[in-house]
Structure formats: C-alpha cells, structure tokens
Amino acid sequence: MNFDFRSELSRRRLLGAGVALSGLALVGCASTSSGPSIGRVVIVGGGFGGATTARYLKLWGGNVDVTLVDRNPEFISCPISNLVLGGHKQMADITRGYGGLKALGVRVVQGEVTAIDAAGRKVRLANGTELPFDRLVLSPGIDFMMDGIGGLAAGIDSGRITHAWKAGPQTVALRRQLEAMPDGGVFALSIPKVPYRCPPGPYERACMVASYVKVAKPRAKVLVLDANPEITSKKGLFEKAFKDHYAGIIEYRANNELKSIDGTTAKLEFDDVKADVLNVIPPQRAGDIAAKAGLVNMNNRWVGVNWLTMESTAAPGVHVLGDATFPAPLMPKSGHMANQHAKVAAAAIIQLLKGEAVNPTPVVMNTCYSFVTARDVVHVASVHQFDATEKTFKTVPGSGGVSSAANQVEGRYALSWAENIWSDMLAL
Ligand SMILES: Cc1cc2nc3c(=O)[nH]c(=O)nc-3n(C[C@H](O)[C@H](O)[C@H](O)COP(=O)(O)OP(=O)(O)OC[C@H]3O[C@@H](n4cnc5c(N)ncnc54)[C@H](O)[C@@H]3O)c2cc1C
Secondary structure (H helix, E strand, C coil), X not given: CCCCHHHHHHHHXXXXXXXXXXXXXXXXXXXXXXXXXXXXXXEECCCHHHHHHHHHHHHHHCCEEEEEEECCCCEECCCCHHHHXXXXXXXXXXXXXXXXXXXXCCEEEECCEEEEECCCCEEEXXXXXXXXXXXXXXXXCEEECCCCCECHHHHHHHCCCECCCCCCHHHHXXXXXXXXXXXXXXXXXXXXXXXXXXXXXXXXXXXXXXXHHHHHCCCCEEEEEECCCCCCCCHHHHHHHHHHXXXXXXXXXXXXXXXXXXXXXXXXXXXXXXXXXXXXXXXXXXXXXXXXXXXXXXXXXXXXXXXXXXXXXXXXXXXXXXXXXXXXXXXXXXXXXXXXXXXXXXXXXXXXXXXXXXXXXXXXXXXXXXXXXXXXXXXXXXXXXXXXXXXXXXXXXXCCEECCCCEHHXXXXXXXXXXXXXXXXXXX
C-alpha cells in the first residue's frame, strides 16, 4: 500500500491543532503576552501532564508567569520505549529537550521538589530554592509500592532486577540484560494488578521483547506472569498477536501474582520461575511528592480531583494531573490522557486567575497504540464527557473502540501520534 507519511503527519498535526483551537474557544481568550502578569504558576513534573500545561498556559494565557520544574534535564518518553527494548528504536528517538518551552517564555528549572507548602503557596527544591506560586500544578507521575514484594527493592537497587516503567536509564539497563541473555534463556515479565500506568503497555512489551528474541535468540522464551485474571487491554488482539507471531516464544500465565524475589527467581503463590532476565513492573501509586504534600486521599494511593479544574480535593489551588489522579470510570492512566488533563487544567487556571467561570462541560479523549510487531499496531480509543450530575467524566456511548486487526497503517499512525504529542507538549 502506498502511504504518504508527510501528508499523514500534517493531517495529524491539524488534528492536534484542532484540540488546541477548541480549547482556545473554551477559555474564550486570545493569546497575549503583553500587560502585567495575571499570576504565577509553578508546575512540578515536566512529563506529559506538566509540560503540556506549561505550553498551553503560554498559548492560551500569554501573560501567565510559568515555571516548570523537573528532576531530569530532558524529557524521555515512555510511549515508544518498548520499541527501544525490541531494538527497533534508539534512546535518542524517545528523548526531547525543553528548548521549545523555554523559547515560549517558560522558566525551566532542573531540580528535585522536596516539599510543598500549599497554605504558604511555595514549593521547596532540594538545593533550598523556594518558588512562590499563585497556583500549583503537580503532574509527578507514579512511584512504586515495593514493600509487598520481598526482595524487590533490593533487587532493583542492585541493578539485578529492572522495572523500565519510567523510561531512561532503566530502559537502557533492560535492553542490555536482554542482549546479554543466552539463546535458550528465559525472560520473565511480571505485571501487577490494575490499576497501573498504561494498561496495554506490558503486553506490548512482551511482543517487542519477543520480536527481538525471535530473530536474535530463537530458542529463548518470554514468560508473561500476570497478576490479573486476564489480559487487561485489547485482549483479543494481543492473544492473536501472541499466537500468530510468537507461538512457542511467549507463554502467557494469568493469576500469577509476584510474591517475592530471590536473585532472578520470581516466587509466585504456587510456583517458582527461574528467569535469566526478570523484569518486574511493580504495583504503583501517585508520585512521592503528592504523598509528601498530603494530597493522597483515595485508596491510600491516588489523588482525588475536581474534574472541572483538576484541583486536588485535599488542597484547593493545587491542580493534580495524569497518572497521579484517582481516575474517572474507564479513564486510562496514559500520556494522552495526562495531556488532556493538562488542557482542562490550563484553561481552568487562566479563568481562575482572571476571576472568571471555568468551562462547565469539558470533553477529553484518549488513543493508545500498541506495537505487536515492529510495524503492526493496534489501538484503543475513548471519549470522556464531564457529567454535571455525577461530577465526573463518563465515556460517551458509541465513542472509541479498538482496531479490528493489527495493521501497518496504524503502525505509521502510532509513530505520528508520538511525534505529534511530543510537539504538542514541548512546543517543538
Ligand atoms: C512502557 C510504557 C509505554 C507507554 N506507552 C504509552 C502510549 O503508547 N500512549 C500513552 O498515552 N501512554 C503510554 N504510557 C503511559 C504514559 O507514559 C504515562 O501515562 C504518562 O507518562 C503520564 O504522564 P504524567 O505527566 O502523569 O507523568 P510523567 O510523564 O511520568 O511525568 C512525571 C514527571 O515528574 C517528574 N517528577 C516527579 N516527581 C518530581 C519531583 N519531586 N521533583 C521534580 N520532578 C519530579 C518526573 O521526573 C517526570 O518527568 C506508557 C508507559 C509505559 C511505562
């Protein structure tokens, strides 16, 4: 099939612009950078939620004073990182700088935020710097709950076990372990019970690892040890991919919750699995700084939010986005969704700083692509509309759905999606 990649890219850029324009109409203001600042916003976390907020506060607010803090000097994307594990992409392909945001006038600070004083309206960094704010945005992503799995924290600290569920050095380490694994070796992937970030991500990872060993180590096995009773996203499509492309390589085991680790042996309830490479995706909760700030008020793991403004229900004036939030029904923890939360928050913050009403009917959407081979991709999509009675987002009946089959056109869409969302959030 002939495919014009550039026109597809333009088409999708236009779709991205459509989201921005609808948001512009939503806040009813043109971008303006003249006049006095309407307020100071500090954003903690320069990932999908935080970076997008910084960009859209500038795009829609113009004269908002925006400071973005992240511990890392560059953004490294989790989406597409499974392709690095499969050897189909390099780290440079998933790494982008903050230069676009700086050029828009965002003050980008590299540092670790160690404390939040919501009442005193300031954050403190590890180096002692204090940043005052009128409104705070927190999009810290996830941190791991290691305590319930004996030996996991020590295994990860020693470098013997990897999670690679935050892209960066862990991605590089896991790829190296995979390359060093003998032909005939066992790669075991442990998946926690839902909810975790990126529901289809583990199954995409199994496919990407298998796509590599199929060629480079054809006698190796990929064991998927899933704590859940079944594949949690795009089930039929992944089952078909496992069967069509990786029969004899991927073995999927449901209800296999990891209890403890000994070396690279995974200890399950009834069984031990000796692996050459053990990749553990630990159970997750809101990023540490949210807990330190006293914002974690849902199931002892997540932050409850007011969906019209994304303000924490524990601390007004503090807007929490992305994976750290207790999700609305059927709302996935995804980069795309964090990007959408950010647009709701940016629009609301501008209105609140101006003392005006926020949009009462926000709509957000999500598409998650998964590679099942280096080229064939499947997607799941959903649209979520705010319901004023129940004060939460609910999926719009008949919206969204999944691919009918894996295909290469969606493979190109998936790469365009990644380039476009990185451009959208980082002003590239
Ligand atoms: C393997 C994998 C594949 C994925 N694939 C997809 C996909 O295809 N599509 C999709 O939509 N989503 C995907 N996701 C999910 C996506 O990566 C997350 O949902 C998304 O990153 C959430 O955005 P966020 O802003 O909440 O957190 P993040 O993007 O993780 O950003 C959090 C940022 O906060 C910073 N930070 C945290 N605490 C502090 C602190 N105290 N001080 C300073 N900085 C701090 C971190 O350094 C980080 O940069 C995938 C995830 C994984 C692991």
